Amino acid sequence: MRKRNHYLINQKTVLIASEFDNFGKELSRIIEGKKTFLVNRRPIQIIDETLKYYGSSLAGATQGSKAILGDKYNLPIAVNPRVFNILIPCKTSGKKGNLWLAYSHIIHPEKINTRSTRLHLNFGHSIILNMKRRNVESRQQLGALLHIRMIERTTRGATILYEPNSGFIVIEKSGEYNLDVRKDKAKMEDD
Known part of the structure; x- marks a missing residue:
């Protein structure tokens, strides 16, 4: 496989997971829709490069998540909240590498035993995680909360009303940086 x-x-990215070649180099296994393939980049690099493409970075997205959700462990990050692109980290402790799941592609977690959970995903995929179901659900809920709060914050106050001659008039005086602020047009015309 190339x-x-x-x-x-x-929007079709379901998961990004670390995979190691025969020499120990970390690559990324991508599941996108019904396809799967390898990318010669670590998951963290792919996430950071995608965020930079959209004008952010992994550090910025992480700081944003902390500002919105508080200083919690394994916070989700928003690649693009308007199209439900929230990634949830699901690395199992003691394992090398990373696993990131797209919050919008999780259908439901199914308990296998006390330490394992099968996640049913869109496009007919499933993955077994060595995590308790409640831990998986907790991360899924944090992803949902991040998404909701970001949508609320980006849409709040979006209505702008314009009524001509109802506000203040600001005039830059000739040759000065002082501004003259006046309430009515009549006073302005007198000057």
């Missing part, structure tokens, strides 16, 4: 050298996360 490996890709570059990848941008999109």
Whole structure:
């Protein structure tokens, strides 16, 4: 199978997982829709490059999540909240690498035993995680909360009303940086 050298996360990205080649180099296994392929980048690099493409970074997205959700452990990050692109980290402790799931592609977690959970995902996929179901659900809920709060914050106050001659008039005086602020047009015309 030929490996890709570059990848941008999109609406069909279901998961990004670390996979190691025979020499121990970390690559990324991508599941996108019904396809799967390898990318010659670590998951963290793919996430950071995608965020930079959209004008952010992994550090910025992480700080944003902390500002919105508080200083919690394993916070989700928003690649693009308007199209439900929220990624949830699901790395199992003691394992090398990373596993990131797209919050919008999780259908439901199913308890296998006290330490394992099968996640049913869109496009007919499933993955077994060595995590308790309640831990998986907790991360899924944090992803949902991040999504809701970001949508609320980006849509709040979006209505702008314009009524001509109802506000203040600001005039830059000739040759000065002082501004003259006046309430009515009549006083302005007198000057």
